Amino acid sequence: MVLITLTYLYCVIGTGSYQPLGAGLKAVRANTQREKITMIYTAAKNGVPLEDVLSRFKVA
Numbered sequence: 001m002v003l004i005t006l007t008y009l010y011c012v013i014g015t016g017s018y019q020p021l022g023a024g025l026k027a028v029r030a031n032t033q034r035e036k037i038t039m040i041y042t043a044a045k046n047g048v049p050l051e052d053v054l055s056r057f058k059v060a
Helices: 001-013 021-045 050-056
Strands: none
Touching: 001 021, 021 050
16 A cells, blocks of 8 residues: 555656646656657767667667
8 A cells, every 4th residue: 555655646746746646657657758759869979878868768
């Protein structure tokens, strides 16, 4: 029960609004994906080497 409560709190803080747990999780996940894609796009636009981007996401 504590884990569910902490997850809900994370979703409320991440979205800035109260909503059902499922909707909050979807919103936080979408926001996280959006931030990742924006970071990758910005890095590519600025000529950051692929290895630096991969290491940032701990994929390399």
